[in-house]
Amino acid sequence: MASIAASMMKIWPFGTIRSLTLTTLGASALWAPMAMAQAAGAQAQSQPKEVNVYSGRHYNTDKVLYAEFTRRTGIRVNLLEGKDDELIQRLKSEGSGSKADLLVLVDAARLVRAQQENLFRPISSRELNKDVPANLRDPGGRWYALTRRARPVMVNTTLVNPRLIRTYADLARPELKGKLCLRNRASVYNQSLVADELVRRGTQSTQLWLRGLVANNQQPLFTSDTPMLRAVGQGQCGVTLANQYYLARLLQGDNSADRALAQKVRVVWPNPTHVNVTAGGVTRSSRNPDGARRLLEFLASPTSGEGYAEANNEYPLRGWGNNPTLRSFGTFKASPVSMEKLGQRNREAVQLMTQAGWN
Amino acid sequence: MICLLALLPLLNLFRQALLSGEAAPLALGLNGADQIRGTLVLVLGEGVSGAVLGTAIGWLTAMCRFPGRRWLRIAQLLPLAVPAYLLAASLIDWGSYHGLRIHGIGWTIALMTLANYSYVVLLSTESFGISGRRLLEASRSLGVGPWLSFFRVALPIALPAVGAGVALSAMEVVNELGAVRLLGVPSLSAGILDRWQVDGDPRGAALLSLVALAIVGVLIAAERQLRQRSRRWSLSGSSQQEPLWVLQGWRAGLALLVCTVPPLAALLIPGLWVLEGWQNLSTDAFGELLPLAARSLGLALAATGITLAAALLLAVVRRWCPRPALQQLSFVAGLGYAVPGSVLALGLVILGGPLALSPLLLLLWGYGDRFLAVSKQGLDAAFERLPPSVDEAAISLGQSWRGVLHRVHLPLLRGPLLVGGLLVFVDVVKELPLTLSLRPFDFDTLAVRVFQYASDERVGAAMAPALLILLFGLIAAVALIPSLERR
16 A cells, blocks of 8 residues: 555655645545544444434435434434435445444335345334234334335326226226326336235236236326326326325425316225335344334334324324325225235236336 | 556456356346437437537537627536436426426437537537637638538537547436436436346346446547547647637527527526426425535535546646557546446445445545546547647756646646536536445435435425535536636
C-alpha cells in the first residue's frame, strides 16, 4: 500500500494542480472526516442499544413509530430504506458482516425469497404468535406480517355492471372484452394474485383464466396502479385490479380532479379477496437479535401496528381498522392461502403469466 | 492504478457470477432477446435523433446570429439538470390526468433524446467554436454558403465531438432504468437487475451485462475511430467571438424555435406537472429537505473532484506516454460508465464487504468509476486538438512537465474541465442506483427520496426534492455561463 501511495505522489503532483482542484479537493478534504466519522459510527452500531433496519417501506410516519419505540425502550433505530429486491441482494452480499438487524419487506414472494436465501433467523415470541395470524407468518418463525393490503377489483359502474364480478375468475368473462385494463407482469402484486389463484384453483383453471384476462385486455399494460385508476375514472377502462390504498390515496388527496376521478371508481370485493403483506424478520447476521425482536413485537402489536398500517391506508393484521376511507370500501373475505404458499408458487405464476402473453 | 480501481469491482463481479457454481445453463432467458432488441432500438433511435438535434442546435448557437442566441445557448444545459426518470414519471402522471397514455418505445426515444441531447450540443458547440472557425472563415471567403460550409467543413471537423456526445448519451440510454421501466419498454438494464435480483441468476445477469458492455464497447470504439480519422490541431479558439452568419426573417424564427423547444420542454414537463398537482405538494416532508440537499451536494462535489483528478491524470499520461498498452487501459477505465449502476454497486458491495470499507468511500469509488468516462471524454477530445508542438515549445523554454501541465495545459483546458466537472456534478446529483445501494444508514439523498416516493406512486411527496434536484442542475448550469461566454 505504501509503495502505491508513493508512486501516486510521484505521478500526482498535488501542489501543481492546486489551482484547478482547490475547491473540489477542499470538498473532498471536508468529506474525509465525515466519512471517517461514518466509519466510526458503523463500529458503534454493534452496541446492543441500536437496531438497524433495512426496510422496503418509505413512509415518514414509520419514523414516528420508530421514535416512539426508542422512547419506550431506549433502543435507537437506524433506518435504511430501499427497494425490496435490492435490500435482499445487499443483505445477501454483505453476508455475516451485515449490520442489519431487521429486514422489512413488502410482498409474500420476496419474503419467501429472502427466507430461501437464509437471510432470516428463526425466533420464537409468544407475543408475535398471538398478534400475527398463522397464515400471515412463517411457520418457522423467520418472518411475521405487520400490515395487510388487498387487491380488489375496481370498476367504473357506467361501463361495467359490478354484479358481473363475484370472483377474480369473472374478469375473464367475454363480456369484459376491451374493458379490462391490467398492470404489467413485473408487478409483484399481480404475481402474488396469480399465485393465489394457482393455489386455490390449480394450474389448468389458472392457465385458462390468464388467457381470458389477456384477451380481455386490449390496451398497453400499465406500469403503475395510479394512472390505471385514473383511466378507470375517465372511462378509458371499465374494470381493473389495483391495491386498495392507491384508490384511498386518490380519495384523500388534496387534488380535486383526482378526487373526482376516484369517486367514479367502485371497489368490488371478489370472494375470496387476495391479500398480501408487509412483513419483517430478524436477520441471520443480526448482532442485536433481541432488540430486533422487540421492535418486531412493537410493530405487530395491535396498537402500534395500526399506526404502521395507517401510514399507507393498509389494513391491520386483524379486522378492518378505523381508517374512514377504507371503511367506506366495505369489508371482504380474505383468501385463506398462506403467504408462504404464495411465495412458493411465485415462479410458477410468473411462468404461466408469461406463457399467456401477460407481459 | 486508476484503471485497476475502476476495473476491480467489475472483474470481481464477473468472476463471482461466472464461478458461482450454479449449474444453470447460460442462456438469455425468456425475455433476453426482447430486452436486447429494446435497448438497441432505443440506442439507435436516441442516437440518431440526439445527433441531429444536438448538432443542429450546436451549430446554430455557435455560428449563427439570431435573437436570443446567447441565452438559448445556455438554456441548452437545462435538460441535463432534469433526470430522465423524473421526466418520465411526471409526463406519465400528467398524461393520466388528461386521458393520454404515455407509453412505449416512441415516447421513450423522445424523452431520452430530450434528456440527453445536451451532451451533443455541449461537445459540438465547443468543436464548432474552437477548431472550425478559421477553416470556416476560409470557406466563407471562397464564397461557400452556410449550408455547404456546414456539411463540407464544419460537420467533418465537429464529427469527433458529435460522436463523443452521441456515445455519452447512448451510454446513458443503455444504463437508464427508471424511465424505461415506467414507460414499459423492455431493456437490458432492467433485464440485468431482474435476472440477478428476482430470478437469482447471477450468471444470466452477467451474460446480459456482457451484451451491454459489448454495445458500449462498440460505441466507444466507433467514436475513437471517428476522432482519429479527423484529427486536427487548432489553437485559434479565443481569436474572436462574433458568429459568422446572421439569420433573419423566417430563418431566425426557425432557429429560435429549434433552440427553444427542447429546453423549454424539459422544464415544462415537470413544471406543468408541479403546477397542476401543486395541491398534492406535501409539506410534511419539508423539514428533511435541508439534510437531503446537503448530502446530495457534498457527495456531488467530492465525486466531481475525484473524477476530474482521475480523468486529468489519465489524459496526461496518455498524452505523454503514447504506448498502446496505456491507451487501451485508459479506454478500458471508462467502461464503468457502461455497466448498469446497480450491477456496479453489487460489485462494490462484494468487494467492500471483506475490506470493511466505509460505505461512503465505496459510494465515492462507485461515482468515480461510473462517471470517469464523462469527464474523460471531453478532456481527451480537447487534448487531441492541442498540437504536441505546444508541449514541445514549453519544454524547450525550460518548463518541467509539471510546468507544462500547470502553465500550458490547465489554462487551455479550462473549458473542457469545467464542462466535464459540470456533467459529473449534475450526473451525481441525479444518480440513483449506486446511491440507493451503497449509502449508509439514515443517509438519503434528494434523488433517493424522489425515487422512493415516485415508486410508491406518491407523486406529491416527490415534488419538493425533485424541484431541488432541478435547482441544483440550474445552479450548475449558471456556474458554467462565464466559461461559455468567454469562449
